[in-house]
Amino acid sequence: MIQVRSLSKFYGKKPVVEEVSVDIQPGKITSFIGPNGAGKSTLLSMVSRLLDADTGEVLVDNADVRRMKSQEFAKRVSILKQSNHMNVRLTIRELVSFGRFPYSKGRLTEEDERIVEQSLEYMHLTEMEDSFLDELSGGQRQRAFIAMVIAQDTDYILLDEPLNNLDMKHSVQIMKILRRLVDELGKTVVIVLHDINFASVYSDRIVAMKDGKVVKDGPTEEIIQSEALSEIYDMDIPIREMDNCRICVYFNS
Amino acid sequence: MRNSMKIASLVLIAAGCCALYLFHDLNGSFDYALPRRAIKVMAMVITGFTIAYATVVFQTITHNRILTPSIMGLDSLYLLLQTLIIFFLGSGHMIVVNKQVNFLLSAVVMVLFALLLYRFLFKKGGQSIYFLLLVGIIVGTFFSSISTFFQVLIDPNEFQIVQDRMFASFNNINADLVWLALVIIGLVAIYAWRYLKYLDVLSLGREMAINLGVPYDSIVKKMLVIVAIFISISTALVGPITFFGLIVANLSYQFFKTHKHRVLISGSVIMSIIALVGGQWVVERVFTFSTTLSVIINFIGGVYFIYLLLKERKTG
Numbered sequence: 329m330i331q332v333r334s335l336s337k338f339y340g341k342k343p344v345v346e347e348v349s350v351d352i353q354p355g356k357i358t359s360f361i362g363p364n365g366a367g368k369s370t371l372l373s374m375v376s377r378l379l380d381a382d383t384g385e386v387l388v389d390n391a392d393v394r395r396m397k398s399q400e401f402a403k404r405v406s407i408l409k410q411s412n413h414m415n416v417r418l419t420i421r422e423l424v425s426f427g428r429f430p431y432s433k434g435r436l437t438e439e440d441e442r443i444v445e446q447s448l449e450y451m452h453l454t455e456m457e458d459s460f461l462d463e464l465s466g467g468q469r470q471r472a473f474i475a476m477v478i479a480q481d482t483d484y485i486l487l488d489e490p491l492n493n494l495d496m497k498h499s500v501q502i503m504k505i506l507r508r509l510v511d512e513l514g515k516t517v518v519i520v521l522h523d524i525n526f527a528s529v530y531s532d533r534i535v536a537m538k539d540g541k542v543v544k545d546g547p548t549e550e551i552i553q554s555e556a557l558s559e560i561y562d563m564d565i566p567i568r569e570m571d572n573c574r575i576c577v578y579f580n581s
Numbered sequence: 582m583r584n585s586m587k588i589a590s591l592v593l594i595a596a597g598c599c600a601l602y603l604f605h606d607l608n609g610s611f612d613y614a615l616p617r618r619a620i621k622v623m624a625m626v627i628t629g630f631t632i633a634y635a636t637v638v639f640q641t642i643t644h645n646r647i648l649t650p651s652i653m654g655l656d657s658l659y660l661l662l663q664t665l666i667i668f669f670l671g672s673g674h675m676i677v678v679n680k681q682v683n684f685l686l687s688a689v690v691m692v693l694f695a696l697l698l699y700r701f702l703f704k705k706g707g708q709s710i711y712f713l714l715l716v717g718i719i720v721g722t723f724f725s726s727i728s729t730f731f732q733v734l735i736d737p738n739e740f741q742i743v744q745d746r747m748f749a750s751f752n753n754i755n756a757d758l759v760w761l762a763l764v765i766i767g768l769v770a771i772y773a774w775r776y777l778k779y780l781d782v783l784s785l786g787r788e789m790a791i792n793l794g795v796p797y798d799s800i801v802k803k804m805l806v807i808v809a810i811f812i813s814i815s816t817a818l819v820g821p822i823t824f825f826g827l828i829v830a831n832l833s834y835q836f837f838k839t840h841k842h843r844v845l846i847s848g849s850v851i852m853s854i855i856a857l858v859g860g861q862w863v864v865e866r867v868f869t870f871s872t873t874l875s876v877i878i879n880f881i882g883g884v885y886f887i888y889l890l891l892k893e894r895k896t897g
Contacts, residue, residue: 402794
């Protein structure tokens with residue numbers, strides 16, 4: 329379990345994340361939703377050590393994140409940010425092999441090669457493993473990065489808006505993969521989403537943030553309710569149930 | 582495998598250049614000319630190694646392939662130091678004439694300056710590397726301006742001496758200093774070797790590097806200190822020549838097309854040895870000292886730099 333204890337981040341005097349405490353349940357998909365500027369990405373960055381928190385602490389399986397060695401942390405928690413611009417030209421396979429860096433420090437063992445192979449297969453990338461990343465479409469790139477995270481083989485996988493700039497087909501593809509990671513491999517996935525319908529259909533739990541604070545935290549059924557959502561987004565959000573999915577019809581409200 | 586072939590052939594060319602420089606037109610002068618040439622070759626190898634190494638590392642840390650470590654202002658500091666010493670103490674003073682003292686003083690001042698700069702910037706925490714570069718540019722410009730100010734005031738004969746220091750030169754290398762530099766750089770390079778593997782990951786960007794378990798801040802700090810030591814030593818030994826690193830680093834990226842820093846750094850080091858030793862041979866035998874190596878290097882480097890800018894603009 330990841331436990332966030334009264335975590336805060338200030339830019340100047342302005343709090344971006346303020347006294348946030350939340351528990352991430354293991355073996356589930358937890359979605360962070362909320363308006364722009366609510367502090368979701370900042371919170372995720374602090375949990376994954378990309379940003380230093382100003383106050384508070386993060387515990388991963390009861391161990392304080394700040395006391396953990398970088399390498400050990402990288403074997404337990406991985407993070408994928410929304411923009412992954414880089415300066416080097418890599419093939420898919422080279423990128424996925426980087427996922428083994430916390431284990432082998434760049435010298436891949438046979439086991440590492442096997443895991444890289446499996447990750448590529450899992451993401452259906454084996455045929456194009458020698459393509460360069462800058463030749464791929466957005467959806468393929470995102471799959472390559474997720475394959476790297478799978479090769480990193482962490483219990484916790486954090487993703488910051490993985491559906492950004494993806495079309496519907498690829499968004500569904502990515503969400504289904506994340507669902508499989510949880511159901512088949514027992515991973516814990518934490519994801520920042522803007523599309524509440526994806527959050528509603530695919531996640532087990534939803535944490536809603538607003539103005540740097542957690543305003544709602546609970547199972548998906550509890551959060552995807554008109555009253556709860558209108559409180560979060562300050563707009564009227566009717567909900568329709570169809571094919572066992574709760575869909576928010578907010579487009580002309 | 583193919584890259585190791587490339588490295589091997591480069592090593593052969595480098596060895597060929599060194600042999601040509603050492604033995605061409607020697608006329609049996611094994612006792613006099615050979616040791617002197619050997620010292621020069623060693624100085625060029627040291628310079629080539631430090632500049633190439635420092636530039637590749639620096640470009641990886643800053644994610645920018647058209648920067649050189651000279652942006653941090655170490656070169657300008659060196660020139661300022663030399664100008665001030667000659668202005669206030671005169672060109673006959675021990676610090677100017679005695680090469681050992683001058684070397685140690687310059688190297689120590691430059692390394693201390695770099696450490697102070699880093700300390701000041703990293704103390705606040707969370708400062709980006711670009712802020713460091715910005716401060717480096719400003720401080721460097723400040724140093725150059727003061728140097729120019731004193732160079733205008735200085736006695737014309739003394740200015741000749743200052744001008745000599747403004748360009749890298751391998752013609753009056755002190756043998757003791759070469760050995761000293763070799764030992765220091767060897768020790769630092771051995772220390773740095775085990776961190777090279779992190780550089781591969783650093784080129785994926787800060788967030789990726791942290792995700793993959795690289796202690797980012799501490800590695801970047803260590804690397805910047807190593808860059809500062811290398812640049813300081815080579816500048817104090819032969820003079821400012823950092824622009825040269827831009828050429829060899831980029832040639833190495835184009836030639837090897839890999840992200841593995843052990844290959845990139847080895848490649849650029851060997852290329853810079855070829856360029857320096859081969860170039861110096863051309864300067865001595867073809868131009869018969871009518872020009873200096875750093876003039877040629879700055880000329881070729883400048884042309885290549887413009888080519889890089891145009892190419893980057895097209896792809897970006």
